[in-house]
Structure formats: C-alpha cells, structure tokens
Amino acid sequence: xxxxxxxxxxxxxxxxxIHESVSLTGPTRAAAFEDExxxxxxxxxxxxxxxxxxxxxxxxxxxIQLEPQNLVLTEYGNEEAKIPSLDSLMAKSSAPTDSITxxxxxxxxxxxxxxxxxxxxxNTGTYVFHLNTARAATALxxxxxxxxxxxxxxxxxxxxxxxxxxETGSVPFQLLYNKHCCPWARGFSLEVEGPGVQRHALxxxxxxxxxxxPSPIYVAVEEEPVLQRGFLMHDDIxxxxxxxxxxxxxxxxxxxxAMGALLQVWGGxxxxxxxxxxxxxxxxxxxxxxxxxxxxxxxxxxxLADAAAxxxxxxxxxxxxxxxxxxxxxxGYPAFIYETNGVEVRNEILPSEVERRMTRKISLxxxxxxxxKIDEGSSIKLLADGSYAVNDYEYFVxxxxxxxxxxTIRDIDGQQELLIQLQSGAQTVQYDIIW
Numbered sequence: 240x241x242x243x244x245x246x247x248x249x250x251x252x253x254x255x256x257i258h259e260s261v262s263l264t265g266p267t268r269a270a271a272f273e274d275e276x277x278x279x280x281x282x283x284x285x286x287x288x289x290x291x292x293x294x295x296x297x298x299x300x301x302x303i304q305l306e307p308q309n310l311v312l313t314e315y316g317n318e319e320a321k322i323p324s325l326d327s328l329m330a331k332s333s334a335p336t337d338s339i340t341x342x343x344x345x346x347x348x349x350x351x352x353x354x355x356x357x358x359x360x361x362n363t364g365t366y367v368f369h370l371n372t373a374r375a376a377t378a379l380x381x382x383x384x385x386x387x388x389x390x391x392x393x394x395x396x397x398x399x400x401x402x403x404x405x406e407t408g409s410v411p412f413q414l415l416y417n418k419h420c421c422p423w424a425r426g427f428s429l430e431v432e433g434p435g436v437q438r439h440a441l442x443x444x445x446x447x448x449x450x451x452x453p454s455p456i457y458v459a460v461e462e463e464p465v466l467q468r469g470f471l472m473h474d475d476i477x478x479x480x481x482x483x484x485x486x487x488x489x490x491x492x493x494x495x496x497a498m499g500a501l502l503q504v505w506g507g508x509x510x511x512x513x514x515x516x517x518x519x520x521x522x523x524x525x526x527x528x529x530x531x532x533x534x535x536x537x538x539x540x541x542x543l544a545d546a547a548a549x550x551x552x553x554x555x556x557x558x559x560x561x562x563x564x565x566x567x568x569x570x571g572y573p574a575f576i577y578e579t580n581g582v583e584v585r586n587e588i589l590p591s592e593v594e595r596r597m598t599r600k601i602s603l604x605x606x607x608x609x610x611x612k613i614d615e616g617s618s619i620k621l622l623a624d625g626s627y628a629v630n631d632y633e634y635f636v637x638x639x640x641x642x643x644x645x646x647t648i649r650d651i652d653g654q655q656e657l658l659i660q661l662q663s664g665a666q667t668v669q670y671d672i673i674w
Contacts, residue, residue, distance in 0.1 A: 241275060248300075248437070253530035255507070301435035303361040308409065310356040312336040312343055317351040321390045322376050322417045325353060339414065340446035341426045354414040360405045364434030371398045371447065373424040376417040382410050405433070453517040457528065458510040460485035464571040469515055469525035473502050473536050482565070483525060484573060485509035490590035490597060491527065495536060496562055498554055499577045499584060502536050504672060505529035506595045532634050532674050535615035539601060540584055540661075543610045546647070550612055550656065554579070582609065594673070601668040606661030611668050613638070613657040619648050626673075627657060634674035642668060 250258035266275055267282055283292055312335075315328040328351065336343065336354075344352045358381065360366075370377055370387045379387040379401060386401035416427050428447035432438035440447070458467050464486050471481040471493055480497035491509055493502040507529030514522035538554045554560035563576040563583070575586040585602040601611060616630040626637040636657065638646060647658050659668065 255530050299435065300437040301362075303436055304439050305361065305366075305431050305433070305436065305441065306359040307339060307354075307412075307441055308357045308359055310336045310339065310354060313353045313355070314344060315351040315353065316349065317417060317419065318349055320376065320417075320419050322351065322378055322415055325351075338443050339429065339441055340443040341416070342443070342445055344416070344418065349419050351418070352414075352416040354416075356412060357409040358405075358412050359409050360407055360433075361436065362434045363406045364404070366403055366405050366431055366433035366436070368401045368403070369398055369430040369438070370401070370427070371430075372416070372427045374421040375424075375427065376415075376419070377427060378413075378415040379429070380413040380415075381405070382412075453513055455511055456513045456516050457508070458485065458512055458525075460487055460489075460491075460509045462487055464573075465509065466565075466567075466573055467510055467512070467525065469510075469512065470523045471502065471525055473533065477524070478502070478536075480562075481525070482573070482575070483510055483527070484588070486572075486590040488590040488592050490595060491529070492588055492597060493527070494575055494586065494588070496575065498536070498538050499540065499560070499562075499575070499579075499586065500536050500538055501534055501586075501588065501599065503527065503531045503533045504597055504674070505531045506674075532672070535612070537612065537615070539586075539613075540579060540582075540603070540609055540611050542580055542608050546649070546658075546660075549651065550615075580609070582606075596671055596673045598669065598671050602665075603661065603668075604665055605663065606666050607663040609661045611659050611661060613646070613659060613668075613670060615654055615656045617654060619655040619657050621648070634672060637671040637673060639669040642670070 245263045247258055247261045247263070249256055250261070266272065266279065270282060271280055281297070285292070311333065313333040314331045315325065316331055317323065317328055339354050344350050368379055368386055370379055370389070372389065376390045377387065377399065378385060378390070381403055384403060386403050387399045389399045414429060426447050427442065429441045430438055431441060458465060464484060467483050467485070469481060469483065471478050471483070478495055478497070480495065481493055481502065482496055483491065483493040485491045490504065490506050492504045494500070495502050505527045509528060511526040511528050514520060514524040514526065537550060537552050541551060543550070559580045561578040563578060565573040565575045567573055572587070572589060577584055583604040587600040587602070589598045591597065603609065614627070614629055614636055618629070618631055620628045622628055625643055626635050628635055642659055645659050649656050649658060661668070
C-alpha cells in the first residue's frame, strides 16, 4: 500500500549535484514492473550514443538517528586558547541537561563547555562526525578516542571532520567547546551520519553559527574568455597565486602562477566566488562550478640531475624560478610566462570548441638539460592509438606526434609519471587533455 512518493535526497553526477529533494510520482519509463513497487532497481539508459558508467553508489536511509543520552553539562572559566586538562579548571556550574547547545554558555565571557553522556548507536558501522565552530577550540572524544580536535587559534566558521567505527549499543562521549575570543562569532554544531543514518544534528538548531546565508556570487563567461585571480584549494592546500580561466567553449582551467603548474580543468559553468566576495570573504576561495579533473600541481619543467631523480613538489627563487606574468592574445586567451635556469617558458592552454578537450603548449627558449613532467597518476597506461589513459581511464593525454618517441613512464613511490627529456634549442611541447 503506497503511503508516499519515493524521493531522492541528492543525486550527484561526476562530483556535481544535479538533483536535490526530488519527489517521484511513479516508476520510470521502461521500469522492471508495470505498476509501482516498494523496491526496485535503478535503470540506466545508454542507447543515445557512447556512454560509460562506473563507481555507482547509493545510500538508503532507515529513518533512524544517533541519540545523546544522560547528558551532563559542566561550564568552566578558561582564559587559554588551547583546551587544558579539565582537572586544572574550576567548575562554575554542573547539571544534567536535555540538549547540546552553545546557548547554555555565557554570552560574552571566556568559557569552556564540557558535555558528557552516552551516544545510542543504532547500527554497527562507520560514522562520520562534522563539528563546525566559529573561532573556538573544540574536541570530540568517543570512548577512549579523540575523533575531532581543533585546538588553539581556530579559523572562522570551519568544519572539522572525524571518522570512527562504532557498534550497536551505547558508547560514552565528551564534547568540549572552548570559547576564548571574539564574542561576536558565536555558536557550534555537531552533525553525524552513518550506515542507514542520514546526516543529522546532535546540537539544537539555535546552537549553530549560521549568519546570513548569502546568495551565491558567480563569475560567468559569455562571448570572451575570463581570467579571474583567487585562492584555490588543491589537495587540501590553499594556493594563493592562482589564475582561473573561463572560456566561451565551456571548458575552463586553473593555473598556479607561483609554480608554473596546471592545477585542474573542468566543463560547464565557470566560478563560484561567494567565499571571496561576500562580506569580508573570510575563506577567500574561488570554487569551480563543474566536474573537476585534478592534476599533480607540481612544476611542469625542471632540470633533473638524471632520469631517476625525484621531481620537486615546488619551486622557489633559489631554484631559479622567476614568474614573469602573462600576455593576452587577440582572442583574449592568456599565455603565462616564467623563467627557470635562464630559460623563458610560455604556457598556453586553449579549449576545444566541440568536446571536453584542452590543448597545452609549453614553449621554451632552450630545452638543454631540462625535463617536462606531462602527468602523474596512480596509473598511466599507453593505449593502442598512442594516447595515455590516466588514473584508470579517468582522463586521457594525447601527445603531439614529435613527442611520442621521447615519452617515458616511470614508477616513483607508488605513483607513475609521464616524462619527456627536452632537447637543446628552442622547442614546443604540445599535448591534449581529454575527459
């Protein structure tokens, strides 16, 4: 007996959320049954041209949650930025409570809240805890393990994540919130998700620091390319000298000016700059608005001592790296220029108008003694047509004909690198990235 429509909470395709809170009034066309049924397969249609599926994951929610029980709240006075041993502090108050909330603490004083109790765990499995704070040190201890610890000078409105395996039943926990500065930045939230458990808050709604949720600020591309400077997260590192280039073809990329490295490419919309331009722009980040292909982010040209030498992960002035700037061509596309070992290196990256492909040209005034690192990945496989499949066919690299005989794949620390030893004299290294 049908009691409500089925629904999808979220649907993600290639790292991009394409549906949210979608109600389904009936089965899909060509379903496995004629009428509605409580359970059925996901149907994948692939008869409208070439298509490939992999890494399909789903999560079904059972309507269950973790429950905090037997809660006791103790408030301490504390002047330190870091969380000290509670034995060294004098308790200002201690009493049972029925909820976890920032609002139980002093409004403007420096204080430390310690919540202790039990967590009722519905299913055995792996749980992910998300602890968000606003300029305050926090810690989450479950059993004998510290799951999240953000101590000392913590950033503004930062989400901290911890993963732990739990068994069905009750487990002791302790949540510490140390408010030592910035009374205007108030609040914290603790959320959890796990096997059959949809992400939900263990704190009250009023406890979370939310501020005013801004309308998103986007940089769009119309008839001409757009170059936008900004900070960018890459491999969990905030890079501060990044130029992102959007093209009318809908194929975009980010380039590290401080290293001469191509960082990532993506298709679709261009940039979300809300974290840069809203209010004070505390996070100072630009975010691609599409399915991103990440690259190694290391220098692309270097003077290796020999074929077995380790490739550097960064370059400095001491290593003869000098950013020069960029030039804009008649179509509006930039060429990024730097010098290394007295050699001028120009980087031009141009989009395809008909597919998700970019052509990169690295032009050198003299290639003597230099190598170029075309790519790095968990796997790099040479295919029959002369192109390379990277990271188990995540994307492809196609070298210009004059480079194919000089390319080398080598194994370094569990990764594979595609290298080319350059020749003396002026030359251009050209290859395509296809995804």
